[in-house]
Amino acid sequence: MEFPGLINYWIVVVLMMSGFYIVISQGNFVKKIVGLNIFQVSVFVLYISMSKIDGGAAPILDEAIKNYSNPLPHVLILTAIVVGVATTALGLALIVRIKDAYGTIEEDEIIVQERNDS
Amino acid sequence: MACTAFAIIRLRNLFSVVILSGIFSLLAASLYVLLTAVDVAFTEASVGAGISTLLMLATLAITSEYEKKSERSTLLPKSIVIVTGAVLIYGTLDMPLYGAADAPANLHLIQRFIEESGKEIGIPNIVTSILASYRGYDTLGETVVIFTAAIGVLVLLGHGRNRWRPGKQPKIARDEQEEEV
Amino acid sequence: MNNHSILRVVSKFMIPYILLFALYVQFHGDFGPGGGFQAGVIFAAAFILYGLIFGIEAARKVLPATATRILLCAGVLLYAGVGVAGILLGGNYLDYNVLAENAQAGQHLGIFLVEFGVGTTVAATMVTVFFVFAGQDF
Structure with missing residues (x-):
């Protein structure tokens, strides 16, 4: 196996797992959102790295170029990024409301409050 | 990028976490340029590094800037992550190599887009013509x-x-x- | 941030160029990298910069909340309307070929309008979200 080989997938797996770890282990909601973003970027990198073809140029038509990268994943990811920021904004809005209702954005403290109420 | 991700896990100061996530987005954008996805890089640089960092900072201004130390054990999440990661790595062994032109994802439909979109749509940027038309x-x-x-x-x-x-x-x-x- | 005179002057210089660059990205998206999504975000960034430097109240005077909400809906309606126009002119929904005399000109017009709709929606969304977040005080 030559050097590039499968390393792009391994980078994706490492990034994805660090995002996953942040989401499941941290109690702070803002940090959870950051973790989700990292997870999301790792999926983007997976798609974009699959679209790369050796010696392929950016997919903008030109007479002199014969070999292009695969443009379809680019389109999918382009829209996914913008939708991602819209959903991030929605999540942050929810965090602001949670802070409003509970006075904290730590998961553990909210669970304690809920237990005391019931 | 991986270093930035690990730093985000360790840090408790949420302000630096948010700034690091901005840096992370910017690194991702430069990676997309290297992978010849210029449109995607452009979007990531403006959206990921710009707007979403700004929104997170606005949230921090409203809520708190420091994270409290969690009492929970990290053993369970760590083991789940390691097992899942190992399974995923095992799964990649069957994937096509980086840059392979004969990967299944690069065989279907793409030749048609590259050859015909210039004639059918008349726009040089294939990404735009797929995005808005196809x-x-x-x-x-x-x-x-x-x-x-x-x-x-x-x-x-x-x-x-x-x-x-x-x-x-x-x-x-x-x-x-x-x-x- | 009212007393940072350097920031105020520099941002006054920058904002017209940011708006101009957004329009360039919007309308040059057919030939180079760019398009509605990116242009919308850059356009919104200009207003957000204005809001950060001169205060939310001043920015709301330039772009009232009602205006952003109308733009938000107008973008989606423009996109959907292009599709309906395709039906009325005898094609399928979102079929741009029938919009002009020949297929290529129709595609050009369709993509132009659709990208414009996307850009409007994205810009209005980002400005709305920022104003709502920055308007919170507690």
Whole structure:
């Protein structure tokens, strides 16, 4: 196996797992959102790295170029990024409301409050 | 990029976490340029590094800047992550190599887009012609999702506040009511 | 941030160029990288910069909340309207070929309008979300 080989997938797996770890282990909601973003970027990198073809140029038509990268994943990811920021904004809005209702954005403290109420 | 991700896990100061996530986005954008996805890089640089960092900072200004130390054990999450990661790595062994032109994803439809879109649409940027024409329904759906997210944020933080806290009416909500009239 | 005179002057210089660059990205998206999504975000960034430097109240005077909400809906309606126009002119929904005399000109016009709709929606969304977040005080 030559050097590039499968390393792009391994980078994706490492990034994805660090995002996953942040989401499941941290109690702070803002940090959870950051973790989700990292997870999301790792999926983007997976798609974009699959679209790369050796010696392929950016997919903008030109007479002199014969070999292009695969443009379809680019389109999918382009829209996914913008939708991602819209959903991030929605999540942050929810965090602001949670802070409003509970006075904290730590998961553990909210669970304690809920237990005391019931 | 991986270093930035690990730093985000370790740090407790949320301000630096958010700034690091901005740096992370910017690194991702430069990676996309190397992978010849210029449109995607452009979007990531403006959206990921710009707007979403800004929104997170705005949230931090409203909530708190420091994370409290969690009491929970990290053993279970760590083992779940390691097992899942190992399974995923095992799964990649069957994937096509990086840059392979004969990968299954690069065989179907793409030749048609590259050869015909210049004649059918007459626009040099293939990404734009696929985005707006061949996959027009898809993009319409994405636009509606963004629209819905904006409505959701407005509902959560715009007017609905008065219902939740009848005693205390914030100034900004009153202003918005006046604008609505 | 009212007393940072350097920031105020520099941002006054920058904002017209940011708006101009957004329009360039919007309308040059057919030939180079760019398009509605990116242009919308850059356009919104200009207003957000104005809001950060001169205060939310001043920015709301430039772009009232009602205006952003109308733009938000107008973008989606423009996109959907292009599709309906395709039906009325005898094609399928979102079929741009029938919009002009020949197929290529129709595609050009369709993509132009659709990208414009996307750009409007994205810009209005980002400005709305920022104003709503920045308007919170507690």
